[in-house]
Amino acid sequence: MSKASVVLGCFYGDEGKGRTTDHLAQFADVSVRATGGNNAGHTIYVNGVKFAMRLIPSGILSNKTIAVISNGVVLDPKVLLGEIEMLKSHGIDVDKFLKISDKAHIIFPYHTHLDVMLENKRKNKIGTTKNGIGPAYCDKYERCGIRLEDMYKADFEENVRHLVTVKNELLEMAGEPLCDADEIVALYKGYAEALKPYMCDTVILLHKYLKEDKFVVVEGAQATLLDIDFGSYPFVTSSNPTIGGILTGTGLSARDIGDVYGAIKAYSSRVGEGPYVTELMDATGDRIRELGHEYGTVTKRPRRCGWLDLVALKYAIDINGINYINLNHLDTIGQFDIFKACVAYEVNGTVTTDFTTNEDFLKAAKPVYKEFKGGFGDISQCKTFEDLPEDARTYINFIEEYTGTMVKLIGTGADRENMIVR
Numbered sequence: 001m002s003k004a005s006v007v008l009g010c011f012y013g014d015e016g017k018g019r020t021t022d023h024l025a026q027f028a029d030v031s032v033r034a035t036g037g038n039n040a041g042h043t044i045y046v047n048g049v050k051f052a053m054r055l056i057p058s059g060i061l062s063n064k065t066i067a068v069i070s071n072g073v074v075l076d077p078k079v080l081l082g083e084i085e086m087l088k089s090h091g092i093d094v095d096k097f098l099k100i101s102d103k104a105h106i107i108f109p110y111h112t113h114l115d116v117m118l119e120n121k122r123k124n125k126i127g128t129t130k131n132g133i134g135p136a137y138c139d140k141y142e143r144c145g146i147r148l149e150d151m152y153k154a155d156f157e158e159n160v161r162h163l164v165t166v167k168n169e170l171l172e173m174a175g176e177p178l179c180d181a182d183e184i185v186a187l188y189k190g191y192a193e194a195l196k197p198y199m200c201d202t203v204i205l206l207h208k209y210l211k212e213d214k215f216v217v218v219e220g221a222q223a224t225l226l227d228i229d230f231g232s233y234p235f236v237t238s239s240n241p242t243i244g245g246i247l248t249g250t251g252l253s254a255r256d257i258g259d260v261y262g263a264i265k266a267y268s269s270r271v272g273e274g275p276y277v278t279e280l281m282d283a284t285g286d287r288i289r290e291l292g293h294e295y296g297t298v299t300k301r302p303r304r305c306g307w308l309d310l311v312a313l314k315y316a317i318d319i320n321g322i323n324y325i326n327l328n329h330l331d332t333i334g335q336f337d338i339f340k341a342c343v344a345y346e347v348n349g350t351v352t353t354d355f356t357t358n359e360d361f362l363k364a365a366k367p368v369y370k371e372f373k374g375g376f377g378d379i380s381q382c383k384t385f386e387d388l389p390e391d392a393r394t395y396i397n398f399i400e401e402y403t404g405t406m407v408k409l410i411g412t413g414a415d416r417e418n419m420i421v422r
C-alpha cells in the first residue's frame, strides 16, 4: 500500500507549487486537488505551450495521470468546463482521466456577486480574488450549499430558486444588481449534464488507488499563511490549505500521507492585503518583482515582494510536517550582489524566532536579517547541487541548518528542465 505525497505552499501562495507537482507528476499515477477553487492559478509550460490551470490538477497534462478534484474544492462549473475544453483542444484525454467528487460544492453567480459586494463594503479590505470562494464556503458551513451530486436530485431547481430568492434579498438590501433565477437554473442544468460523466465518490477511488500501490500526489492550493485557521486572519482564504485541509478535503487519513513538500521562493511575495514582515516597499522590492515577474496569474495584480522569511518558514514546516523543501527562483535571487533572509523578529525590544499570526505581533515585528552573497551568474545549466556556485550552496545549506529540513528540489530557471533534484 502506497502513501500519498503532498505539495503545499509555505507562505502566501505563488511559491511555485506547480513546479514541484510538475516534477512529481512524471512519476504520479494520480494527481489530486483538495482545497480552494478558481482563486488558484498554476502556470505550467509543456513543450513550449503555456497552460494556465485553475482547478484541474496539473498532473493531467502528462496525458497518463488520473486527475482528481476532491470534496474539499469549491467548483465554478463555467471555469471548470472552460478548462476542460482548453485541455481537450490540446489533445488531453480529459474524459479518460478526470474524476470529480460528488461532494464538491458548486459556486453559483450569487456567490461571485456577494464576494464583490462584501469586499466593497469591508472596512479593512482582504483583496479577495472575487471568484465567490468565501461565500461558497460560507454556504457549505451554513449547510445550504449545493454539491455536485445535488445537481441531479429532483428538487435541484426548487433549491436553486429558493437560494436565489434568499441571496437576492441580501443583494437588494445592498443596492446590488439581482440574480435571475430562470437564467441560473437553465445554465446550471446544462453544466450538470456536462459534468455528470466525471462525477464519482473520490474517497473510495483514492483509497483504492493507494491499496493498488499507485503513486498519488496531492497538489495544494494557496498556502500556509492564507489558511483560515493558521494564516494571518482575516487576510486569508476561506479554506485550510495546510495539511489538515488535505485530509478533510480528500478523505485520506494521516496514515496515508508520506512525503510533504513545502514550496518556497528564494525571496517572498504576497498578493492582497495583510501583514507581511519582510515586505520591501522600496526599489529593492520593485527589483525583486521585475526580476521574478511577480504579477498575479489570476488577477494580474503586482505582488508585494520581500526577502525570504525563515521564521515563518519554520512555522509552516511545523504546521504541515514538511520533510522536503522545494526552493524556487534561486536564479532570481542570485542576480543581487548581496541579498538577505530573515532569521528572527524583533518585537517591542525582544528578539524571537517564534512565529505567531497575532496581528499586533506581526505589525510590530521588525525583521532581523542575515546577509548572503549573490552574483551567481547563469545557473540554469547546473544539474547537481555541487554544480552550483559556492555562494548559492552557502544559502541553501543555511536554510537547511536553520529549518532542519532538506532542500530537495532547486529551481534554477523558468523552464521545466531548470530544476536540480537531490
Ligand code: IMP
Binding pocket: 012, 013, 014, 039, 040, 041, 126, 127, 128, 129, 130, 131, 133, 134, 221, 222, 226, 235, 236, 237, 238, 271, 272, 273
Ligand atoms: P479569496 O481566496 O479569493 O477569498 O482571497 C482571499 C485572499 O487570499 C486574498 O488576499 C487573495 O489574494 C489570496 N489568495 C487566494 N488564492 C490565492 C492564490 O492562489 N495565490 C495567492 N494568493 C491567493
